[in-house]
Amino acid sequence: MSYAEHRALVVGAAGLDLTVRPRSVAVEPARSNPGLIRWGWGGVARNIAENLARLSVEVRLITAVGDDWCGRMLLSQLRDVGINTDACIVTNEHPTGSHVALSHFDEQPWVAFDDMAVIREITPGHLYRLRGLVRDADIVCIDANLSARTLQTLFRLTSEYDTPVCADPTTALLAHRLHPHLPQILAITPDLAEAEALVGQKLQDDEDIGAAARRLVQSGVDLAIITLGIAGLYYATSGESGRIPPFPVEVVDVTGAGDALTAAVAYGLIEGMSPEETVRLGTAAAAQTIACHETVCPDLSPELLYERLVI
Ligand SMILES: Nc1ncnc2c1ncn2[C@@H]1O[C@H](COP(=O)(O)OP(=O)(O)OP(=O)(O)O)[C@@H](O)[C@H]1O
Numbered sequence: 444m445s446y447a448e449h450r451a452l453v454v455g456a457a458g459l460d461l462t463v464r465p466r467s468v469a470v471e472p473a474r475s476n477p478g479l480i481r482w483g484w485g486g487v488a489r490n491i492a493e494n495l496a497r498l499s500v501e502v503r504l505i506t507a508v509g510d511d512w513c514g515r516m517l518l519s520q521l522r523d524v525g526i527n528t529d530a531c532i533v534t535n536e537h538p539t540g541s542h543v544a545l546s547h548f549d550e551q552p553w554v555a556f557d558d559m560a561v562i563r564e565i566t567p568g569h570l571y572r573l574r575g576l577v578r579d580a581d582i583v584c585i586d587a588n589l590s591a592r593t594l595q596t597l598f599r600l601t602s603e604y605d606t607p608v609c610a611d612p613t614t615a616l617l618a619h620r621l622h623p624h625l626p627q628i629l630a631i632t633p634d635l636a637e638a639e640a641l642v643g644q645k646l647q648d649d650e651d652i653g654a655a656a657r658r659l660v661q662s663g664v665d666l667a668i669i670t671l672g673i674a675g676l677y678y679a680t681s682g683e684s685g686r687i688p689p690f691p692v693e694v695v696d697v698t699g700a701g702d703a704l705t706a707a708v709a710y711g712l713i714e715g716m717s718p719e720e721t722v723r724l725g726t727a728a729a730a731q732t733i734a735c736h737e738t739v740c741p742d743l744s745p746e747l748l749y750e751r752l753v754i
């Protein structure tokens with residue numbers, strides 16, 4: 444990370460991720476059960492920012508954290524990986540964001556809770572004051588935790604300065620916030636549930652998925668990528684479309700695969716790669732993340748991704 448050819452501005456959520464897994468199948472209600480409890484840093488924007496920093500991009504993150512131990516540790520971790528945190532907000536209004544996932548014994552998601560109220564502190568005024576960062580960035584990456592009015596200001600600024608936007612819809616519940624801005628989005632990376640929320644219908648088979656990706660393009664997105672977990676992804680532009688299978692990797696932990704993909708897609712776009720190459724680069728980053736315990740693979744580098752593409 445000694446020199447950077449590209450600058451990215453990332454805007455959205457950062458927080459603490461807790462995962463809780465019971466140690467045995469029998470879980471007794473109304474008492475404490477033995478469990479495997481792990482924590483790490485998360486938030487889609489934070490994950491994208493760390494992936495981009497590991498890809499040697501100069502990254503500024505706009506997020507909000509509470510004025511608490513967690514917020515201080517989070518900002519310090521971001522700085523340690525080379526992310527500029529000068530534009531981050533520290534507030535007394537809300538605690539640092541967090542996400543807690545409780546899994547079944549077989550590791551399938553069971554139920555999750557998140558508290559990202561602090562992200563409301565990223566106001567239109569804050570972005571307006573920092574508009575120079577939007578102007579100077581080669582790309583702006585966002586997640587959908589931002590409020591509707593903050594998104595509106597952000598997209599006004601990216602239009603004004605002609606800065607491309609790469610958007611991660613984050614969850615099916617939040618994806619709709621990006622809908623009004625599809626014409627101003629260069630690349631979008633919904634998973635299946637998020638794509639269903641964006642196009643407003645169930646996607647039953649490959650034909651539906653292909654049609655949904657093309658509909659996102661008709662709505663104004665340049666590159667629509669619908670990620671399908673172990674089934675890979677489907678992408679579309681106005682001139683081409685196709686299915687890309689995942690790289691065969693031993694699955695260690697799938698957490699963060701989608702965020703790594705979004706970050707590598709943003710990287711491919713600022714590198715001037717073709718849509719298909721960009722999407723393959725995204726798939727390579729997802730594979731690297733899946734083969735790794737951490738949410739963002741600490742070994743990620745442009746060389747490693749290109750190596751995966753060549754083999
Ligand atoms: N089990 C898996 N095996 C192989 N590749 C996978 C697997 N799960 C995901 N991938 C790869 O990661 C990419 C993104 O995964 P997915 O569709 O699960 O995104 P997501 O739901 O946004 O994930 P996230 O929870 O990180 O946001 C897929 O397109 C695929 O290339």
Ligand SMILES: [Mg+2]
Nearest residue numbers: 613634701702
């Ligand atoms: Mg995702």
